[in-house]
Amino acid sequence: MKIAFQLSIHFGLLIFVSCYGGDGYDPLENALKIQLSKRLVPNHETNEYHSAEYSNSPVYMGPQDGLKDVDKISSLPGQPAGTDFDQYSGYVTIDPNHGRALFYYLAESPVNSSTNPLVLWLNGGPGCSSFGNGAMMELGPFRVNADNTTLSRNKYAWNNVANVLFLESPAGVGFSYSNTSSDYITGDMQTAKDSYTFLMNWLERFPEYKTRDFYITGESYAGHYVPQLAQLILQKNKITNQTVINLKGIALGNAYVDYETLKTGLYDYFWTHAIISDEIHEGIISNCNFSEGATITDACIDYQYQAYAAKSNIFFYDIYAPLCSPFNTSTPSISVFDPCTENYILGYLNTPYVQQALHAKPIKWESCSGLIGAHWKDMPLTVLPVIQNLMASGINVWIYRQVNIICAGDTDGRVSVTTSRYSINKLQTSVKVPWYPWMNQGEVGGYVVGYENLTFVTIRGAGHFVPSYQPGRALAFFTSFLKGKLPANH
Structure with missing residues (x-):
């Protein structure tokens, strides 16, 4: 229970907040924290996907x-x-x-x-x-x-x-x-x-x-x-x-x-985008194991707290906005x-x-109900097996991301492009169409790679809420998705 208490103190549970990402409110982090605290209780039902x-x-x-x-x-x-x-x-x-x-x-x-x-x-x-x-x-x-x-x-x-x-x-x-x-x-x-x-x-x-x-x-x-x-x-x-x-x-x-890739991708993203120091990043790498069932150490909690404190008051869902x-x-x-x-x-x-x-x-x-997130009952730490089943079913499965216009990084700090790539790596699917830039109105709209039964697309210059930040590129991507075709490279 000590760890659960520390998680609550360090990240701050904000239950009755209406803005999605506003004033530091992060509904996903709050829900994850509650789920992890439940899993620390002996004999707690993990509620697998039945x-x-x-x-x-x-x-x-x-x-x-x-x-x-x-x-x-x-x-x-x-x-x-x-x-x-x-x-x-x-x-x-x-x-x-x-x-x-x-x-x-x-x-x-x-x-x-x-x-x-x-x-x-x-x-x-x-x-x-x-x-x-x-x-x-x-x-x-x-x-x-x-x-x-x-x-x-x-x-x-x-x-x-x-x-x-x-x-x-x-x-x-x-x-x-x-x-x-x-x-x-x-x-x-x-x-x-x-x-x-x-x-x-x-x-x-x-x-x-x-x-x-x-x-x-x-x-x-x-x-x-x-x-x-x-x-x-x-x-x-x-x-x-x-x-x-x-x-x-x-x-x-x-x-x-996937929880493990969410966490590892998050802090790798923080480091590669100059949000946290080398020391904090190294502390997380050395002290944190985010795989399911691993022990959450006090040192890991402390370094995560330092990372969030270093982030300060940027808009988490688009760090350059x-x-x-x-x-x-x-x-x-x-x-x-x-x-x-x-x-x-x-x-x-x-x-x-x-x-x-x-x-x-x-x-x-x-905009968001903190009450719902605070009382969430079942949340599998990964749905990658479900996605694998869907890939095998023959339906069209696309994962799209947002990439910063300045460098090969992501403007969304909540679920980073690094996280998505780590998650796809876990699926262990082969590449059919190698990574290439796709074009929209004479500019690079983003990048795309076609895997076996899966497509990964980035949308350049957008944060967490893709169509808000890059509506034209989002519509172009969405149109390609409905056609079942990869975005054009010209």
């Missing part, structure tokens, strides 16, 4: 007649004139006995919506909003202006080439809720099952998408959500007499998939990310008439 339990559990199906029309958004407050695509949002009940319902937002394509694929987007945390962070800050059709009231069109939105479905999951995140408070004590397994139940019911509400090509994308802790949900879909497709979901591929951005200033009142540009964007979104989504237009329950909306 695929059999997933596939055998029943799926609730509720009545959906007429709900699509109810969910259609006539207009979002402050949206620009000339909006030329349909939007829907609302709730899908996944457990009527508990009163558990998940909130979604669908942005259909302005062109070819009847034939374009359906893409599910999931943000991570755990506990962070796919609608507020994903749709409003990253890849959705609108950005919130600095007045907290009006919206600007994002010309690089992913609904240009796909119908994009944003899901707030699990219950307790964003606008999603449950009438049973114990549902807020959840984890990986329940999140996957609830997301699958949501999809099955949502497809009954929107039957035109039942046979459409389907992709799952997400970032950060969605490195757990996406492959776990994909595996569950493939299992259910074999045994169910209900809708077969036409899963074609998954894409993981800045994804946490400016911090949000209280004097910043300018309208955010799509090509240059405004560090105060989360504040604008927070103001907009907490406006009563905005919540009413979204068909959302009137609540205090938050």
Whole structure:
């Protein structure tokens, strides 16, 4: 218990904080710390990923007649004139006995919506909003202006080439809720099952998408959500007499998939990007073993504390980005990310008439729920075996990263490019297409390497939230992903 206590003291557990990465809040680190403290307790259940339990559990199906029309958004407050695509949002009940319902937002394509694929987007945390962070800050059709009231069109939105479905999951995140408070004590397994139940019911509400090509994308802790949900879909497709979901591929951005490589990559990244000293880096190498089951020494904890202290108050999710200033009142540009964007979104989504237009329950909306992360039950320290299974299944598996425009490094300090490369090395898959630069609008958009059943792509000049920092390059990468082709080198 001494180590668990020290972890809490050194890294500071911030439970009720709304900003994703703001004010030093790091939902992934907090959740990892709690999981590790649990594993230090004798006979604690580690909650391994039980695929059999997933596939055998029943799926609730509720009545959906007429709900699509109810969910259609006539207009979002402050949206620009000339909006030329349909939007829907609302709730899908996944457990009527508990009163558990998940909130979604669908942005259909302005062109070819009847034939374009359906893409599910999931943000991570755990506990962070796919609608507020994903749709409003990253890849959705609108950005919130600095007045907290009006919206600007994002010309690089992913609904240009796909119908994009944003899901707030699990219950307790964003606008999603449950009438049973114990549902807020959840984890990986329940999140996957609830997301699958949501999809099955949502497809009954929107039957035109039942046979459409389907992709799952997400970032950060969605490195757990996406492959776990994909595996569950493939299992259910074999045994169910209900809708077969036409899963074609998954894409993981800045994804946490393996604890050991997350930690080793993090501190190697800190060192190679001049954030920590040689002495701190050497202290971590000499005293820390991040493999599962290894002893966490006091010296290792102390050196990690020194590393975080040395990092100081840079924005962890993009180490070269400016911090949000209280004097910043300018309208955010799509090509240059405004560090105060989360504040604008927070103001907009907490406006009563905005919540009413979204068909959302009137609540205090938050970017991230620290409560959810603080009570996370099961979190496998690696999902690489799940990814290996998906690679063998034949679906398209892409991992994308962000690389600094100045040097061969990453601007995201949370889940570094070094971490992703270490994780891929653990998969021990062979190279089919050697590393090369891919081009976008006459410049290097990033770099790509094609492995056996896996693609690794970097996006140059972006931080943790890829489409926020480099929207044009992100859209170009995403378009290639949907086509199943590597980004062009010319």
